[in-house]
Amino acid sequence: MTPYVLVVEDEDALATLLHYNLEKEGYRVSLAADGEEALTQIDEQLPDLIVLDWMLPKVSGIEVCRRLRGRAETRNVPIIMLTARGEETDRIRGLDTGADDYIVKPFSMIELTARIRAVLRRIRPGLAEDRTRQGDLTIDRVSHRVKREGREIHLGPTEFRLLDYFMQHPGRVFSREQLLDAVWGSDVYVEARTVDVHVGRLRKALNLDTEIDPIRTVRSAGYALDVDS
Amino acid sequence: MTPYVLVVEDEDALATLLHYNLEKEGYRVSLAADGEEALTQIDEQLPDLIVLDWMLPKVSGIEVCRRLRGRAETRNVPIIMLTARGEETDRIRGLDTGADDYIVKPFSMIELTARIRAVLRRIRPGLAEDRTRQGDLTIDRVSHRVKREGREIHLGPTEFRLLDYFMQHPGRVFSREQLLDAVWGSDVYVEARTVDVHVGRLRKALNLDTEIDPIRTVRSAGYALDVDS
DNA sequence: CAGCACTGTAAAAAAACTGTCACAATAATG
DNA sequence: CATTATTGTGACAGTTTTTTTACAGTGCTG
DSSP states (O other), rough: OOHHHHHHHHOOHHHHHHHHHHHHHEEEEEEEESHHHHHHHHSSSOOOEEEEEEESSSHHEEEEEEEEHHHHHTTTOEEEEETTSSSSHHHHHHTTTOOSSEEEOOOOOOHHHHHHHHHHHSSTTTSSSSSEETTTTEEEETEEEEEEETTTEOOOOHHHHHHHHHHHHHTTTEEHHHHHHIITTTTTOOOOOHHHHHHHHHHHHHEEEEOOOOOOEEETTTEEEOOOO | OOOOOEEEEOOHHHHHHHHHHHHHOOEEEEEEHHHHHHHHHHHOOOEEEEESSSOOOSHHHHHHHHHHHHHHGGTTSEEEEEETTTSSHHHHHTTTTTOOOEEEEEEOOHHHHHHHHHHHHHHSTTTTTOEETTTTEEEEETTTTTTTTEEEEOOHHHHHHHHHHHHHHHTOOOOOHHHIIIIIIITTOOOTTTHHHHHHHEEEEEEEESSSSEEETTTTTTTEEEEOO
């Protein structure tokens, strides 16, 4: 059974983005726009994990969190908090809230899915994938290692996240803008052409030994990871 | 058969943390949020060891302890008490309670698992691992000795616990925060950068003879212990 | 109480990584 | 084949992150 994730977020654009991306990640996703709605939905069907915005209309995120922790049947549902930078971070860090993890906006999809995987792994080991293989490429998110044909490959943080994203959606073409959103974060501003440079760096690292380039350039569209399978 | 540990703890965050870590340690783990629930669960299946919070709602830890000691079938189940600093420590120290050991919060995971191993060793010798080998590194938790390629290596207490933790999860990357939680203790407040210094000290001690550094730095993520396997 | 071993912090030094740009190379188009 | 649009690349300056070093404080031991 695929994990069921409830996203509680009032800002519409972000909610849609999360819905879209988590669904693509293979989760069943449901949205709630405020705390009240969230609680109703949770009563209807118990999620496997909740992504919860800190600031919410009607019933605040922290209040939702407390209420869930107070009830036996929801006590063990993992919660990941979404907070803006500097927003009472210390308090969350201390986990007084009872949240299992938190993530500071702006965040990249890669980062969020990594957290979700980590939390789900605690609850339902075996559900969350730690390692992905595509052709001769292997990426291990726990040990942070990338291998090609068994050879270890060193990547910088950005190249690692970039490859991670590609590996999760093999064959699919992404525009520079999509990659920026997914890998850099939804409201980070960097030049679109920067993606080219990082793709270049990723290629260089990947193809030190081989001459077959797993990354395909799609002119006037973007890039994709190809693997003959 | 892997040992079955019952954790009785009302504070949710700590309970989750314990559950997660002990499970990873290879134990079968069950949680109870108060004394009543604990007693019910114990009736259902007799644990090999109980980790019991001193302060509990409904039936207090000490009461649970007394009742277990009063019944023949539970008399010999080892109990490790969890107490806050200064919390009637003397009385526990005297072991009037019948607990086999106690540990004062905040404690590190390393510390707790060491106690659990020690107690289990008394009951079921051979079950608890005293020694771990990874590549050319050996750590012996009973004699508190570390060797590399047979050469004895002296480590300070913190470096020892740090290496211990790494050895228990080889290859895996830990953030500074995770290491602080696991090695220093869940609510000790020290600067995250301090981890760097101790990793540095550990490296220095480990690499006196060799030039191969078993500790890998993962930029913007943390550290991992690597062993060619 | 002096000496020693160990801690945590802070600050300096080193290393790794980023984002941009300018220009080169390549592909598409008519 | 010349032109235009798009992508690749090397250099670089700036930033972030890690490593190293120094130091002051603590607690233990003889």
